[in-house]
Amino acid sequence: MRIFFIFFLFIFSCNKKNTPHNLVFIIVDDLGWKDVGYMGSDFYETPNIDKLSHNSTVFNSAYSASPVCSPTRASIMTGKHHVRVNITDWIPGVDPKNRYLTGPEDIHQLPLRKLPLLKY
Known part of the structure; x- marks a missing residue:
């Protein structure tokens, strides 16, 4: 019996290395429960989220x-x-008309190779 127990301990300890799990947390404002393809949307096309959901665990209750x-x-x-x-x-x-316009501090300090659209 003791050999049987040691054998199973050895077998179960030889599992493959534990890898950390990845967690993707998507926060979307005003997303309806059927606004993604994997939940049955016929209007919205979300192929990447659908592929991600088919290969992972989806948490539907929040x-x-x-x-x-x-x-x-x-x-x-x-x-x-x-x-x-x-x-x-x-x-x-912030209303766009109240935003301040921010530009480069000094246009003369920009390297010319960074400005490919300028022609002299």
Whole structure:
């Protein structure tokens, strides 16, 4: 009996080397449950996500920290509840007409080989 037990211990210890698992976490705003091909969408074509889903484990049940996107993203990025990081509502974007134009600091310092469209 002891030899039988040692034999099975030896067999089960000879497994191939453990490799770390890869984790792909896709965050999308306003994605419906049927907006990807592997969930049955006839309208949207998502071949790469479909291929990834057929070769992996898909987690279909989730809990959102907040009904709007900004607090949920803050919770995911920090690992804390969105109230603890003081983000309880969506963060509005900046209107393009109020953005400042930022250009290169000094055009004379750019190497000419980096500007292939310029002809002298």
